């Protein structure tokens with residue numbers, strides 16, 4: 001009796017699974033997109049058993065070699081395809097129909113709420129419109145001072161280890177600097193992460209970012225319900241960090257709103273500049289733009305603003321950290337590139353290391369820009385992004401079924417020999433002005449592209465130029481320590497650190 005019942009249940013489940021996938025399978029076959037064998041219920045999970053986040057990059061390269069640049073996937077109920085094909089990437093990134101994120105991003109919701117990175121539809125559209133002016137040229141120009149001051153703190157802290165022998169993992173170093181920068185520019189507060197890494201807010205951001213990376217890699221940590229069963233203590237720790245970050249952001253927002261209201265009352269001007277206690281103009285923070293914005297005539301609530309500020313804090317520190325660290329790593333291992341970059345920096349910024357750097361000078365560091373772009377090609381801070389296709393959509397001439405999850409393999413597309421000759425070589429000249437137009441803009445998308453591209457792209461480039469130029473003015477970077485071992489994560493990291501050595505430059 002029991003056996004019969006089990007047989008009936010199993011048969012029903014198999015039929016249900018088959019029917020559920022049939023339309024997808026037929027449409028993907030018609031679109032000419034194939035992929036590894038998929039088993040009932042679990043999809044291609046069995047082939048992943050021996051893989052880890054360290055081997056997944058190679059696995060994806062092998063799949064591209066076997067199935068082409070569009071690969072069908074079915075993983076534990078997530079059905080769709082991965083793509084490293086610039087034509088397909090262009091179709092997805094350029095379309096308004098494909099801007100919804102997939103559930104990879106669910107991991108971020110506890111911390112970021114429904115902020116710009118995750119939100120969809122009308123909410124995303126309206127928020128994007130009011131947040132865009134926060135990254136206006138004029139506002140960024142004021143931030144250059146912060147980039148310069150915080151990178152100066154970073155180099156001062158590094159002098160202790162500048163003996164030409166000590167191996168330095170640049171990730172945690174750059175991370176504290178990037179955190180200082182984003183807190184001061186997004187919220188208008190100095191958190192002194194580099195000087196007091198034990199400050200509770202800094203600890204919480206570090207803990208939450210590290211745990212997100214861990215959750216991304218471990219299937220048993222993917223959902224809160226699974227974590228409750230397998231890692232209850234870690235879930236509580238994450239919850240405490242998130243609570244702490246929210247309460248910090250809330251208090252900053254409340255304080256800043258009060259300040260703004262005081263300035264408006266004193267000047268009678270709704271767009272008044274913020275004044276400090278002694279009546280001087282304060283630097284605008286990204287948060288101030290949000291405080292002064294309205295949607296349908298109503299100001300944003302503190303909760304609305306908090307999710308955006310938390311999104312800046314997350315998107316604006318780990319990404320730049322990764323890029324600064326990998327750029328130092330590459331410069332250390334390519335002395336000829338380092339020498340040329342240093343010479344340019346000296347020509348543009350001069351020999352007085354304490355003179356403040358301007359936005360215009362950063363703009364003149366053209367070769368350094370090529371170096372950073374090439375570093376982001378080899379080591380994109382965001383190695384993949386996800387989308388969810390809600391209705392049947394034609395993309396690059398292929399009819400893709402509704403409810404498809406898409407993973408755009410930015411890392412793989414940027415190492416495609418069809419688009420980048422000698423793809424593994426670090427060649428900043430690829431991005432030189434003379435060769436402008438040679439790079440397909442959808443083969444190279446470290447900041448994504450189209451309507452859902454990175455809103456902080458210019459901010460990021462200025463920050464990275466500022467920190468790297470500061471490093472090179474003070475130190476010669478040396479090829480010390482283990483090579484990187486890349487780990488596929490929300491943000492590109494290395495399990496062996498992102499190492500180099502340093503020694504003071506004498507000139």
Ligand code: HEM
Pocket residue numbers: 101116117118128311312315316317319320323380381382385386445446447448451452453454455456457459460
């Ligand atoms: C090297 C540095 C950076 C890289 C490589 C980078 C890359 C990206 C990428 C690839 C996306 C698209 C994500 C997706 O489609 O899921 C994105 C979105 C975003 N980035 Fe960045 N980012 C960087 C720095 C920053 C900074 C400094 C900020 C803020 C200060 C920022 C804020 C955002 C926001 C808010 C979004 C969501 C935009 C939207 O969906 O409308 N990013 N970034």
